[in-house]
Amino acid sequence: MSGAMLSVEQAELIIAVAEQVLIDGATLDRAYSKVFAGKRLASSDQALISSHAGALLRKLNYYAAVAEVNLPIAPAQLQSLVAVYFQLHQLRSPAIRIQLSDSQLNERVAQLQQYPALVDGCPEWLDILGQQQLAERWPAERAALAAEPKRYVRANLLKTTTDKLASRLANEGISSQAVVNVATALEITNNASLFRTESYNDGWFEQQDAGSQMVAEVLDVKPGMRVIDACAGNGGKTLAIAAMMQGKGRLLAMDVEQWKLDNLKKRAKRAGAHNIETRLITSSKTIKRIAMSADRVLLDVPCSGLGVLKRHPDTKWGDTESRLPVLAELQAHILGSYSRMLKVDGILVYATCSIMPSENRAQVQRFVTEKPQFELIEDSTVWPSETGFDGFYWAKIKRIAE
Numbered sequence: 001m002s003g004a005m006l007s008v009e010q011a012e013l014i015i016a017v018a019e020q021v022l023i024d025g026a027t028l029d030r031a032y033s034k035v036f037a038g039k040r041l042a043s044s045d046q047a048l049i050s051s052h053a054g055a056l057l058r059k060l061n062y063y064a065a066v067a068e069v070n071l072p073i074a075p076a077q078l079q080s081l082v083a084v085y086f087q088l089h090q091l092r093s094p095a096i097r098i099q100l101s102d103s104q105l106n107e108r109v110a111q112l113q114q115y116p117a118l119v120d121g122c123p124e125w126l127d128i129l130g131q132q133q134l135a136e137r138w139p140a141e142r143a144a145l146a147a148e149p150k151r152y153v154r155a156n157l158l159k160t161t162t163d164k165l166a167s168r169l170a171n172e173g174i175s176s177q178a179v180v181n182v183a184t185a186l187e188i189t190n191n192a193s194l195f196r197t198e199s200y201n202d203g204w205f206e207q208q209d210a211g212s213q214m215v216a217e218v219l220d221v222k223p224g225m226r227v228i229d230a231c232a233g234n235g236g237k238t239l240a241i242a243a244m245m246q247g248k249g250r251l252l253a254m255d256v257e258q259w260k261l262d263n264l265k266k267r268a269k270r271a272g273a274h275n276i277e278t279r280l281i282t283s284s285k286t287i288k289r290i291a292m293s294a295d296r297v298l299l300d301v302p303c304s305g306l307g308v309l310k311r312h313p314d315t316k317w318g319d320t321e322s323r324l325p326v327l328a329e330l331q332a333h334i335l336g337s338y339s340r341m342l343k344v345d346g347i348l349v350y351a352t353c354s355i356m357p358s359e360n361r362a363q364v365q366r367f368v369t370e371k372p373q374f375e376l377i378e379d380s381t382v383w384p385s386e387t388g389f390d391g392f393y394w395a396k397i398k399r400i401a402e
């Protein structure tokens with residue numbers, strides 16, 4: 001990534017993505033789709049721009065400190081910020097005017113080394129939260145969450161095997177390697193585009209972090225079961241569950257956003273997952289109507305996203321801190337209310353893409369204390385520092401009585 005010459009257009013597009021996120025308040029995913037829309041960019045260009053925009057946002061406060069500009073950033077100061085990023089990574093472009101001499105840059109960098117949280121791109125509120133919640137574990141997680149995310153795919157076992165997928169991808173110019181302890185996962189080890197391949201069109205894989213694949217496995221579904229994925233979103237975990245059910249049994253994917261369920265349906269069609277039914281949650285009645293009906297329930301609840309900051313660094317610079325209490329209430333509500341859909345002896349998995357105990361074990365412990373008909377069997381956190389994956393938490397809960 002370092003030492004390259006970027007064209008005017010490439011540099012301007014990096015700035016445009018940063019502007020969307022930092023000035024217009026867009027999520028990073030939304031910023032990419034807005035900035036790339038209508039441009040006939042090569043996939044290698046898109047990868048390059050995303051890689052630099054992501055890296056810039058992962059350590060935004062550090063680059064801002066080196067550039068001596070304040071956050072939230074004013075539009076007129078974006079250039080100075082990007083100039084520092086370019087200079088630190090030895091990038092050049094006719095569109096970017098380097099403003100500091102090398103000795104000024106080195107002096108500022110040396111001064112800032114005494115602030116390790118800043119060097120890891122961690123805002124102050126998050127550093128305080130991480131220390132409170134994770135104590136001595138936090139510095140390693142903080143550093144791991146500032147790393148560039150790896151790319152993983154999940155082999156769709158409804159259509160292929162992990163080995164067959166790896167060789168077909170190799171024929172399509174995509175190199176990959178197996179992932180220890182996650183049988184369906186392949187790590188993609190070059191920058192080739194995944195979504196213009198025949199194997200993608202044929203539904204042989206989905207892009208999905210290996211940690212997310214682990215969470216879907218915990219649900220331990222069997223063909224023929226009645227399974228509910230109640231916060232299904234676009235269906236990342238739904239599709240993994242469908243493959244484990246081998247097309248047998250019923251899988252109900254629910255969410256409060258119809259557009260996400262519509263996306264899920266399209267993905268399910270490509271994946272050949274025919275046992276998925278989608279249902280919009282419009283009120284508490286949607287849940288009540290199917291009380292005690294499921295052998296398995298997955299509650300992949302809305303969360304802070306503080307485990308997936310590598311991929312979504314924009315989370316650090318928006319309103320996440322102020323949303324934490326609202327999210328906690330929603331998580332407790334979903335766990336308390338949606339658990340009613342589980343049959344006696346059924347298994348519920350509560351999951352988040354956060355590594356903070358307040359959203360995780362604390363929620364689960366409160367729930368099982370208030371509802372003795374449920375029992376915590378086992379829980380675990382997928383730590384980014386130990387796995388290199390995104391951070392997740394899961395808890396396996398059994399219903400032992402009505």
Ligand SMILES: C[S@@+](CC[C@H](N)C(=O)[O-])C[C@H]1O[C@@H](n2cnc3c(N)ncnc32)[C@H](O)[C@@H]1O
Nearest residue numbers: 230231232233235236237255256257300301302
């Ligand atoms: C962490 S995301 C789910 C990600 C998805 N399971 C996946 O693996 O791709 C949480 C989802 O919960 C949904 N959600 C928010 N409030 C909800 C509610 N009250 N009931 C059900 N789903 C809700 C959001 O729309 C979002 O899609």
